[in-house]
Amino acid sequence: xxxxxxxxxxxxxxxxxxxxxxxxxxxxxxxxxxxxxxxxxxxxxxxxxxxxxxxxxxxxxxxxxxxxxxxxxxxxxxxxxxxxxxxxxxxxxxxxxxxxxxxxxxxxxxxxxxxxxxxxxxxxxxxxxxxxxxxxxxxxxxxxxxxxxxxxxxxxxxxxxxxxxxxxxxxxxxxxxxxxxxxxxxxxxxxxxxxxxxxxxxxxxxxxxxxxxxxxxxxxxxxxxxxxxxxxxxxxxxxxxxxxxxxxxxxxxxxxxxxxxxxxxxxxxxxxxxxxxxxxxxxxx
Amino acid sequence: xxxxxxxxxxxxxxxxxxxxxxxxxxxxxxxxxxxxxxxxxxxxxxxxxxxxxxxxxxxxxxxxxxxxxxxxxxxxxxxxxxxxxxxxxxxxxxxxxxxxxxxxxxxxxxxxxxxxxxxxxxxxxxxxxxxxxxxxxxxxxxxxxxxxxxxxxxxxxxxxxxxxxxxxxxxxxxxxxxxxxxxxxxxxxxxxxxxxxxxxxxxxxxxxxxxxxxxxxxxxxxxxxxxxxxxxxxxxxxxxxxxxxxxxxxxxxxxxxxxxxxxxxxxxxxxxxxxxxxxxxxxxx
Numbered sequence: 004x005x006x007x008x009x010x011x012x013x014x015x016x017x018x019x020x021x022x023x024x025x026x027x028x029x030x031x032x033x034x035x036x037x038x039x040x041x042x043x044x045x046x047x048x049x050x051x052x053x054x055x056x057x058x059x060x061x062x063x064x065x066x067x068x069x070x071x072x073x074x075x076x077x078x079x080x081x082x083x084x085x086x087x088x089x090x091x092x093x094x095x096x097x098x099x100x101x102x103x104x105x106x107x108x109x110x111x112x113x114x115x116x117x118x119x120x121x122x123x124x125x126x127x128x129x130x131x132x133x134x135x136x137x138x139x140x141x142x143x144x145x146x147x148x149x150x151x152x153x154x155x156x157x158x159x160x161x162x163x164x165x166x167x168x169x170x171x172x173x174x175x176x177x178x179x180x181x182x183x184x185x186x187x188x189x190x191x192x193x194x195x196x197x198x199x200x201x202x203x204x205x206x207x208x209x210x211x212x213x214x215x216x217x218x219x220x221x222x223x224x225x226x227x228x229x230x231x232x233x234x235x236x237x238x239x240x241x242x243x244x245x246x247x248x249x250x251x252x253x254x255x256x257x258x259x260x261x262x263x264x265x266x267x268x269x270x271x272x273x274x275x276x277x278x279x280x281x282x283x284x285x286x287x288x
Numbered sequence: 289x290x291x292x293x294x295x296x297x298x299x300x301x302x303x304x305x306x307x308x309x310x311x312x313x314x315x316x317x318x319x320x321x322x323x324x325x326x327x328x329x330x331x332x333x334x335x336x337x338x339x340x341x342x343x344x345x346x347x348x349x350x351x352x353x354x355x356x357x358x359x360x361x362x363x364x365x366x367x368x369x370x371x372x373x374x375x376x377x378x379x380x381x382x383x384x385x386x387x388x389x390x391x392x393x394x395x396x397x398x399x400x401x402x403x404x405x406x407x408x409x410x411x412x413x414x415x416x417x418x419x420x421x422x423x424x425x426x427x428x429x430x431x432x433x434x435x436x437x438x439x440x441x442x443x444x445x446x447x448x449x450x451x452x453x454x455x456x457x458x459x460x461x462x463x464x465x466x467x468x469x470x471x472x473x474x475x476x477x478x479x480x481x482x483x484x485x486x487x488x489x490x491x492x493x494x495x496x497x498x499x500x501x502x503x504x505x506x507x508x509x510x511x512x513x514x515x516x517x518x519x520x521x522x523x524x525x526x527x528x529x530x531x532x533x534x535x536x537x538x539x540x541x542x543x544x545x546x547x548x549x550x551x552x553x554x555x556x557x558x559x560x561x562x563x564x565x566x567x568x569x570x571x572x573x
Contacts, residue, residue, distance in 0.1 A: 019469075115514065121499055121507040123514045153469075153506060169506035171468065178463045183456065184304075184438075214406055215537030216502050221438060221454035222406040229400065229408045252500030 010287050013058055014277040015068035016270070017077075018128060019044040019152075022053070026061045029287065031278045035061060043071045043078075050078035051102055063104075065286040067277045069111040070128035083115035083125060087163040090134045090276075094283030109284055111277070116166055124169050128273070129155045131280065133164050135272030138279045145264030146253075152177075154249065156258050168256060176245045179220065180238060188227035189241055190234035197239040198246070202232070206243025207250065216248030295572050298343055299562040300353035301555070302362075303413060304329040304437075307338070311346045314572065316563045320346060328356045328363075335363035336387055348389075350571040352562045354396040355413035368400035368410060372448040375419045375561075379568030394569055396562070401451055409454050413558070414440045416565065418449050420557030423564045430549030431538075437462075439534060441543050453541060461530045464505065465523060473512035474526055475519035482524040483531070487517070491528025492535065501533030 010029020015022070020042035026035040041053055050072065058066065073081035084096045099109040113127030129149045136147055141162060149155040152173035158165040179185050197203055210219050223241045226232035232240065253259045281287050295314020300307070305327035311320040326338055335357065343351065358366035369381045384394040398412030414434045421432055426447060434440040437458035443450040464470050482488055495504050508526045511517040517525065538544045566572050 122511045124510055168503055170502060171505045174468055182467060183459055215540045217455060217533040218453055218537040220456045225409055226407045248502040252503040255500045
C-alpha cells in the first residue's frame with residue numbers, strides 16, 4: 004500500500020541563522036515540522052546533505068524553499084527578480100532542479116529594487132511572505148511591514164510588490180543593547196513584551212515626533228545615570244528608539260502617510276507564499 | 289640644588305579606555321608625556337597606585353585630570369556641574385585633595401544638561417576641551433564639535449558652555465563596520481583618511497539631503513552586492529552615513545544653522561583647558 008501523497012509539500016525557510024522545514028498537506032496544514040540552527044551563515048557547502056537529513060523522515064514529496072539559501076553563499080543562486088514583481092513573475096523565474104535522490108526542489112529568488120538614491124535594495128525570503136499576504140488579501144494596496152533582524156517596508160499594489168525599503172533595526176537593537184556601552188544601562192534580557200512597556204511608547208513618540216534617531220541613543224545612558232531608569236524599562240526604551248527611528252524614516256520617505264493601509268506580516272505568511280509558488284510550479288495542484 | 293618647579297603641572301586625560309599624562313612647564317609646553325591603556329573601564333579601584341606609578345619619574349608638582357576618572361567608577365566622583373557653565377564655575381566646583389604621598393591633585397567635574405525632551409545629557413572630559421577653546425578664543429559664540437567615540441556638539445556663548453548634545457557616532461561606526469553583517473561588505477581597516485574618499489562625501493550628502501540615517505544603513509550591503517563597491521570605498525561610505533546622520537540630526541535640532549560659527553575641537557584643547565583650571569585653583573600662577 005502506498006500513501007496518497009497528492010498535494011503534500013515540504014516548505015522550507017532557510018535563512019542566515021536558522022533552517023525551518025514543514026511538511027504540509029494539500030490544504031497547507033502543517034503535518035510535521037523541524038528546525039535547526041544550520042542557517043547558511045554557519046555552512047560552507049554541503050546544503051544538499053543537510054537538506055536530505057532534515058527531510059529524511061518525511062515522504063518523498065517536492066520541496067520548495069525561500070531565504071538566503073538562494074543567495075550566492077547558498078545551495079544554488081536564484082538571481083534577483085526586478086520590482087515591480089507579481090507572484091506569477093517570481094514563480095516564472097524559479098528554476099526547479101532534482102536532488103541526487105530524485106526529489107524535485109525549487110529555490111525562490113529574492114527581489115531587487117532599482118533605487119538610485121541608495122544604490123538599490125534587495126530582499127530574500129520576504130518576497131515569499133508578501134506572496135502569502137497577497138494570497139490572503141489579493142486586493143491589498145498599501146504598506147506591508149516585515150519585522151526582523153533586517154526589517155522591510157514594502158509597497159504592495161495591483162497584486163504586485165512595487166517597491167521596498169530595508170532597515171537594520173533588529174540587528175541594531177541587538178548591537179546597541181548587548182555590545183555597545185549602553186549594555187551597562189539596560190537589562191541583559193527582555194522580560195515579557197518590550198513593546199507593551201510605557202517607556203517603549205515614550206521612546207517611539209519622541210523619535211517619531213522630532214528627536215532625531217542619531218541624537219536619541221546616548222539618552223539611554225543618561226536616563227540610567229541621572230534618572231535611575233530601571234534596566235528592564237530602559238531596554239524597552241532603547242527598543243522604542245530603534246523602532247521609532249524606523250517609523251520616522253518610513254514617514255520621511257513617504258511610506259507611511261495618513262490613510263495608507265498597513266499590514267504587519269509575520270513568518271506565518273511564508274508557508275502560504277511557498278504553497279502559492281509551489282502551485283504555480285505544478286508541484287501541487 | 290633644588291629644581292625650580294614653579295609653574296610646572298601634570299595634566300592628565302584619564303578616560304574609559306586610555307590614560308594620557310603630560311608634564312607641562314609654566315607656559316603649557318609639554319616637557320614629557322606618557323600613555324597607557326589603563327583606562328578606568330579596565331580598572332576596579334587602585335587608581336592612586338596607577339597614578340603614582342605613571343608620574344613616578346616626574347617632579348612632585350600638582351596634578352589635574354579630566355575625563356571618566358571623575359565618574360562614579362573613577363578615583364573620586366566629581367559631581368556634574370549644571371549648564372550653562374563658565375570655566376570659573378567649573379573650577380569652583382573642583383574639590384582638590386592630597387595623595388598619600390602629599391601631592392595636590394584635582395579632578396575636573398563633568399557637566400549635566402537639563403534637557404527634558406531626552407531626559408538630560410552629560411559630558412566628562414569635553415568640558416575641559418571647551419575651556420581650552422575659550423582660552424584660545426574667549427569671545428567665541430557658536431557651535432563646537434568634539435569628535436570621538438561619543439561625539440558632542442556644544443553651544444558656546446557669553447564665555448560659557450550653554451548646552452550640548454551627545455552622539456554615539458564613533459562607537460556606532462565601530463559596531464557597524466566590525467561587528468554587524470555589514471562587516472562582510474567593507475574593508476576591515478581604513479587605509480588613509482576615510483573622509484577624503486569620494487564615497488564618504490556621497491554618503492554625507494545623501495543622509496544630510498533627505499535619505500534618513502536609519503534607512504541608509506542597509507545600502508552598504510547593497511552597494512557591495514549589486515555595484516561591486518570596493519571594500520575600502522565602502523568603508524568610507526559607511527563612515528559618511530554615520531557622520532551624515534550626526535550632521536542631519538544636529539541640523540534638525542537647530543544646532544547647525546546657516547551663519548553659525550563652527551569649531552572642530554580636538555584632544556589638544558584638553559591640555560589648554562587643564563592649565564586654565566589649574567590656574568583658577570592656584571596650582572600654578
